[in-house]
Amino acid sequence: MKILCVAEKPSISKAVAKTLSADNTRTRKTKAKYIMNYDFKFNFPGYGLCDVTMTSVLGHITNVDFPPSFSWGKCPPGRLLEAPVLEIVSQKDVYGNIAQEARNANILMIWTDCDREGEFIGWEILQAARSTNTNLTADNVWRSQFSHLERTHVLQAAKNPVKLDVNAVKAVSCRMELDLRVGASFTRLLTDLFRKSTVVQLDKGSNLISYGTCQFPTLGFIVDRYNRVKNFVSEPFWFLCVDVKRDNQTVQFTWTEGHFFDRLYVLLLYQNCLKSDQGQVTNVIRKPTSNWRPLPLTTVELQKDCARIFKMSSKDALDAAEKLYNKGFLSYPRTETDQFPATMDLKELVQKQTQDSRWGQYSQSLLDGQFKQPRGGNRDDKAHPPIHPVNYVNTSSLDNDKQKKVYEYVVRRFLACCSEDAKGEQTTVTLQWGDENFTANGLTVIARNYLDIYPYRKWESSKQLPKFDQGEVIKINGGRMKDGKTSPPSHMTEPELIALMDVNGIGTDATIAEHIHKIITRGYVVKIKQRGSEFIIPSELGMGLIEGFDRIEFENISLSKPFLRKRLENSLQDIVDGRTTKEVVLSEVIQLYRQAFVQSAQNGTTLIQACKEIIEANKS
DNA sequence: GCAAGGTC
Numbered sequence: 001m002k003i004l005c006v007a008e009k010p011s012i013s014k015a016v017a018k019t020l021s022a023d024n025t026r027t028r029k030t031k032a033k034y035i036m037n038y039d040f041k042f043n044f045p046g047y048g049l050c051d052v053t054m055t056s057v058l059g060h061i062t063n064v065d066f067p068p069s070f071s072w073g074k075c076p077p078g079r080l081l082e083a084p085v086l087e088i089v090s091q092k093d094v095y096g097n098i099a100q101e102a103r104n105a106n107i108l109m110i111w112t113d114c115d116r117e118g119e120f121i122g123w124e125i126l127q128a129a130r131s132t133n134t135n136l137t138a139d140n141v142w143r144s145q146f147s148h149l150e151r152t153h154v155l156q157a158a159k160n161p162v163k164l165d166v167n168a169v170k171a172v173s174c175r176m177e178l179d180l181r182v183g184a185s186f187t188r189l190l191t192d193l194f195r196k197s198t199v200v201q202l203d204k205g206s207n208l209i210s211y212g213t214c215q216f217p218t219l220g221f222i223v224d225r226y227n228r229v230k231n232f233v234s235e236p237f238w239f240l241c242v243d244v245k246r247d248n249q250t251v252q253f254t255w256t257e258g259h260f261f262d263r264l265y266v267l268l269l270y271q272n273c274l275k276s277d278q279g280q281v282t283n284v285i286r287k288p289t290s291n292w293r294p295l296p297l298t299t300v301e302l303q304k305d306c307a308r309i310f311k312m313s314s315k316d317a318l319d320a321a322e323k324l325y326n327k328g329f330l331s332y333p334r335t336e337t338d339q340f341p342a343t344m345d346l347k348e349l350v351q352k353q354t355q356d357s358r359w360g361q362y363s364q365s366l367l368d369g370q371f372k373q374p375r376g377g378n379r380d381d382k383a384h385p386p387i388h389p390v391n392y393v394n395t396s397s398l399d400n401d402k403q404k405k406v407y408e409y410v411v412r413r414f415l416a417c418c419s420e421d422a423k424g425e426q427t428t429v430t431l432q433w434g435d436e437n438f439t440a441n442g443l444t445v446i447a448r449n450y451l452d453i454y455p456y457r458k459w460e461s462s463k464q465l466p467k468f469d470q471g472e473v474i475k476i477n478g479g480r481m482k483d484g485k486t487s488p489p490s491h492m493t494e495p496e497l498i499a500l501m502d503v504n505g506i507g508t509d510a511t512i513a514e515h516i517h518k519i520i521t522r523g524y525v526v527k528i529k530q531r532g533s534e535f536i537i538p539s540e541l542g543m544g545l546i547e548g549f550d551r552i553e554f555e556n557i558s559l560s561k562p563f564l565r566k567r568l569e570n571s572l573q574d575i576v577d578g579r580t581t582k583e584v585v586l587s588e589v590i591q592l593y594r595q596a597f598v599q600s601a602q603n604g605t606t607l608i609q610a611c612k613e614i615i616e617a618n619k620s
Numbered sequence: 621g622c623a624a625g626g627t628c
Binding site for chain 2: 210
């Protein structure tokens with residue numbers, strides 16, 4: 001029996017081949033750069049000892065596009081919503097390698113990532129294999145299920161394969177077709193529209209006004225925040241507070257009611273308090289408190305933290321992590337999983353870090369008994385473990401500054417995950433004055449634990465509170481009514497934008513950074529520096545596009561908000577779960593976009609006018 | 621030339 005195994009990327013085929021063959025493979029080069037074919041023997045249940053070839057693709061090997069007769073300028077853009085769509089082999093060498101290796105295979109086993117896209121890539125691999133070997137059918141094509149590369153897990157996956165999930169394949173094909181139709185039709189419409197007008201200079205920048213189902217909601221978030229900052233009106237508020245002097249220290253007690261926007265109301269309460277010049281300590285509570293160690297690292301968390309700590313763009317952070325992954329220092333950097341598999345040997349990974357001059361000693365202390373199994377979050381993409389260091393590298397031997405920072409961050413994060421929470425004691429003193437309650441807090445950090453290795457988070461003891469006794473009566477001479485005013489939100493930062501995209505289902509762990517980068521190159525938004533911090537604000541063009549689309553009154557749809565993409569995400573899940581079909585979802589969503597397209601085409605002047613007004617307003 | 625999704 002000959003079995004052809006195909007993974008989604010070279011690192012997986014290499015690792016799986018090594019495990020299944022007990023490190024005994026023959027390696028052949030292929031025409032495709034980065035891709036190797038590994039030959040070895042393995043005993044598959046039901047098939048006996050087989051000749052195995054293990055290889056991989058590099059993500060998708062086909063793409064969708066329109067026939068040449070529907071290319072730019074050859075048809076009205078609106079036609080693209082129903083034009084035929086072709087599948088095109090986009091990676092000929094990779095496709096060719098699969099076709100060649102499949103010729104004499106009796107069985108095909110697909111080892112792509114266990115997520116939706118992986119299922120589709122598996123289907124693409126099957127098409128490539130069937131192009132030379134039509135004997136490969138539902139009966140002899142298998143799909144192995146694995147979520148990490150730990151040895152027993154991989155062996156288990158090899159011995160218990162399942163069938164390709166046809167529903168998941170359909171869901172992805174639905175997404176691909178929709179993104180293409182909507183993206184291409186609106187991009188051509190907008191580009192043609194703006195080229196005819198002279199409002200915006202199109203020759204600088206990317207020369208295109210693109211529309212994408214992820215690009216525009218992303219732009220929408222930034223414009224929305226910008227407008228909220230610009231239109232912010234500060235509001236005054238009033239509140240009560242009490243200062244108590246004791247042991248040469250002034251303790252500030254904070255009102256448990258917060259603040260109110262009604263001055264008279266607060267004044268009334270204040271006058272009520274003033275009837276008495278004494279307050280009473282009604283409660284003194286000392287209780288242990290913890291500061292939790294971080295969760296295992298996902299891509300989105302990595303990007304948010306690198307933006308916050310190192311002021312690194314999300315794209316730079318992911319690029320650096322990817323380079324470190326390709327050099328074998330970090331695990332796969334695109335993951336949504338924030339829990340380690342219970343079977344994974346984490347201590348072995350800690351052991352590799354003991355040689356470092358800065359965190360080696362700490363790593364050793366974990367191995368000497370301080371090690372804690374990491375906390376687990378509630379996300380699991382079923383395809384990759386959290387990001388962690390797989391091998392040690394001395395950061396001074398890395399030539400790239402960003403890679404140094406990212407590697408150190410991932411290692412420290414990992415060690416922090418494997419540590420004890422920080423422990424402290426919190427003291428809360430409650431003071432009653434009149435009918436109002438006020439509290440003062442004190443924190444004493446007792447054991448820093450993970451904080452010692454994780455400088456990216458601050459948790460420090462406050463000034464020690466003087467002693468207060470429960471029931472004690474205090475003379476009040478520091479009770480006051482104060483005022484303040486609400487302050488405007490700040491402009492959008494990159495970590496905030498990533499978080500917004502993440503919770504709204506805009507893009508994936510692998511693409512969020514690209515979408516942000518894309519709307520920058522399109523000239524829709526710019527990064528600015530203000531008081532040492534970096535913010536993303538919209539350009540006049542970006543604001544005009546969102547404002548224009550918001551002025552057109554679409555039915556049941558907004559082209560600038562995230563709801564439609566989120567709804568599509570739900571519909572795709574319904575296809576996977578068999579509650580609906582690709583055809584139903586396609587026709588429903590296309591119908592929505594067709595209405596929006598017609599209205600956009602009719603209201604082109606509204607779009608242009610919105611841009612014009614914003615440019616004019618900025619001049620004055 | 622357009623999208624978003626994989627991966628290098």
